[in-house]
Amino acid sequence: MNKYAERLYNGTIKENPTFVMMLGMCPTLAVTTSATNGLGMGLASSAVLVLSNFLISLLRKVIPDKVRIPAFIVIVASFVTMIQLLIQGYLPSLNASLGIYIPLIVVNCIILGRAEAYAYKNTPLLSAFDGLGMGLGFTAALTILGACRELIGAGTIFDKAIPFLSNFEPMTIMIMAPGAFFMLAILTALQNKFKAPSATNTGSQKSSLACNGNCASCIGSECKENHMAIEKEKEEAEAAEKERKLKAAQEKAKMKQEGSEQ
Amino acid sequence: MKEMFVILVGSALVNNVVLSQFLGLCPFIGVSKRTETAAGMGAAVIFVMTIASTVASVIYTFILDPLDLEYLQTIVFILVIAALVQLVEMILKKKMKSLYNSLGVYLPLITTNCAVLGVALTSVQKNYNIGQSVINGVGTAVGFMIAIVIMAGIRERIEHNNITKSFQGSPMVLLTAGLMAIAFIGFSGLL
Numbered sequence: 001m002n003k004y005a006e007r008l009y010n011g012t013i014k015e016n017p018t019f020v021m022m023l024g025m026c027p028t029l030a031v032t033t034s035a036t037n038g039l040g041m042g043l044a045s046s047a048v049l050v051l052s053n054f055l056i057s058l059l060r061k062v063i064p065d066k067v068r069i070p071a072f073i074v075i076v077a078s079f080v081t082m083i084q085l086l087i088q089g090y091l092p093s094l095n096a097s098l099g100i101y102i103p104l105i106v107v108n109c110i111i112l113g114r115a116e117a118y119a120y121k122n123t124p125l126l127s128a129f130d131g132l133g134m135g136l137g138f139t140a141a142l143t144i145l146g147a148c149r150e151l152i153g154a155g156t157i158f159d160k161a162i163p164f165l166s167n168f169e170p171m172t173i174m175i176m177a178p179g180a181f182f183m184l185a186i187l188t189a190l191q192n193k194f195k196a197p198s199a200t201n202t203g204s205q206k207s208s209l210a211c212n213g214n215c216a217s218c219i220g221s222e223c224k225e226n227h228m229a230i231e232k233e234k235e236e237a238e239a240a241e242k243e244r245k246l247k248a249a250q251e252k253a254k255m256k257q258e259g260s261e262q
Numbered sequence: 263m264k265e266m267f268v269i270l271v272g273s274a275l276v277n278n279v280v281l282s283q284f285l286g287l288c289p290f291i292g293v294s295k296r297t298e299t300a301a302g303m304g305a306a307v308i309f310v311m312t313i314a315s316t317v318a319s320v321i322y323t324f325i326l327d328p329l330d331l332e333y334l335q336t337i338v339f340i341l342v343i344a345a346l347v348q349l350v351e352m353i354l355k356k357k358m359k360s361l362y363n364s365l366g367v368y369l370p371l372i373t374t375n376c377a378v379l380g381v382a383l384t385s386v387q388k389n390y391n392i393g394q395s396v397i398n399g400v401g402t403a404v405g406f407m408i409a410i411v412i413m414a415g416i417r418e419r420i421e422h423n424n425i426t427k428s429f430q431g432s433p434m435v436l437l438t439a440g441l442m443a444i445a446f447i448g449f450s451g452l453l
Contacts, residue, residue: 025291026376030284070344077337085333100383103336104285107376176447177282181440185433193428 004129011133017110018141019191024110028142029180031101035158038146039139040094044083045105046135051079052111053119053131060120072115073106080105110134149174149183266397268453269390273401276450279377280409281443286377290410291435293368300414304407306368308400310350311378314343315399318382319392332386339382347372377406412442 017023024045031041052075056063063071084102087095095102105111114134119127147157153174155165162168173179277283280290286307293303318339326332351369354362372378381402385395416438425434 025287026284029287070341073340073344074337077340081333081336084336100380100387103383104376104380106336106340107379109288173444177284178440178443178447180284181436181443185429185436185440188436189428189433192431192433 003126007126007129008133008136011130011135012137012140015134016137016141017134018138018145019187021110022188023113024108024138025184027101027104027108028145029184031098032142032146032149032180032183033175034150034154034156035143035147037094037097038142038144040087040091041098041101042135042139042142044087044098044102045108045110046132046139047083048076048079048105049111049114049131049135049138050128051131052076053114053127054124055079056115056119057122057124057127063120068120069112069116072112076111076115077106110138145183145187149179153179266394269394269397270401270404272453273381273398274405274408275446276453278405278409278446278449279380279402280406281439281446283380285380286375286406289368289372289375290406290413290439291432294410294413294417294435297411297414297418300410301407302364303368304403304410306365306372307375307377307406308403309365310347310369310372311381311399311403311406312396313350314346314378315381315385315402316392316396317342317346319385319390319395322386323392335383335386340379343378343382377402409442409446413438416442 011017015021018028027041027045032038052072055075056072059071059075080103083105084095087098087102114131118130122130151157151162152171153176154172155162155168155170171179174183273279279285280287289303289307294300321338321342322332322335326335326338347369351362354365354369381399382395385398388398390398413435417435420434420438429437
């Protein structure tokens with residue numbers, strides 16, 4: 001497969017940021033009250049992803065290794081500001097419904113994650129395609145989730161009423177805040193049920209670390225438990241070492257005693 | 263005074279940062295396995311968010327607003343918050359060892375917590391002055407702590423229950439969060 005097409009496939013299906021990697025959950029839950037909002041948020045994030053991946057990849061030999069994260073953040077924040085101003089100017093209704101979540105694209109972990117994991121190590125064009133693939137995957141996921149919630153919660157899709165659903169009494173809870181949690185809970189449960197690859201059900205029981213060595217789903221929260229596990233291991237190793245030394249010393253003493261007896 | 267109280271209750275309960283605005287979900291789901299760690303995380307968030315919203319508001323009122331540089335707010339806020347968390351960590355490590363031991367693990371996690379940036383941006387969006395922004399920050403952080411501690415308490419109980427296999431782990435946590443969100447909607451009649 002062409003390596004550019006492979007990047008697109010990787011982002012949209014194999015490592016879909018929402019369904020498989022479970023990244024960027026805050027915007028996913030917050031803006032998917034309707035298919036239109038999901039689509040708008042997805043496209044805005046995609047634009048930022050493509051542009052920031054491209055620029056970071058261009059600058060990858062200039063940025064010193066030690067300050068790369070702040071540098072990434074500045075680049076991403078600049079693009080987010082540009083996109084925000086464009087949306088404010090040309091799509092005021094989308095701006096009103098997305099509100100504070102547009103500037104919060106800066107802290108979306110997909111963007112920093114791709115910059116660190118891909119763009120910093122690869123050529124500009126490939127990185128741009130990687131960003132495009134990830135962005136499309138994110139857009140598709142948000143639109144699907146938004147459409148599902150809108151369909152159940154309001155009986156419409158893209159603000160258009162579904163003709164044969166005219167008798168359907170919409171469950172308003174699905175477009176309110178709790179609906180987002182329910183939707184995602186059902187989705188992850190289905191993934192678990194069908195053993196679809198996802199951050200919530202891969203890599204279990206492979207490692208003795210508290211997080212199962214599953215870096216994709218780790219958000220640092222397991223660190224404390226890992227530290228405790230590692231410290232316990234160290235203590236045990238030290239105790240074993242002490243015991244071994246003690247035994248060796250005892251044996252030496254015994255040998256000496258035997259030697260003197262002979 | 264009354265207005266301040268309304269902002270405090272509004273940001274802590276009515277517009278709860280996790281359950282109705284979906285900010286700071288990662289630590290909410292990740293660090294809520296045990297009540298003590300959840301309380302530690304909550305305390306760290308209160309600490310950082312109070313300082314961060316104060317500093318962000320001061321910078322906005324005295325630098326960005328007079329110079330007509332409002333469009334730089336996203337870049338400035340994220341950098342200020344990241345630098346601030348580093349600084350707080352260094353100061354705590356040097357000067358207040360005991361506080362560092364109890365909160366230190368959580369501080370690096372907060373830098374990427376979108377709730378901190380979210381509060382700074384909401385305060386600007388709602389045209390709060392410095393005092394109101396600080397109250398907004400404190401209220402939001404208290405709301406975060408309330409939510410995460412309740413969540414941790416529920417999760418400790420859930421652990422002993424027999425849950426259908428496909429709902430074990432994060433689906434169950436998300437369902438619990440959804441039920442909590444329904445409960446928090448009840449606060450919307452408060453104001």
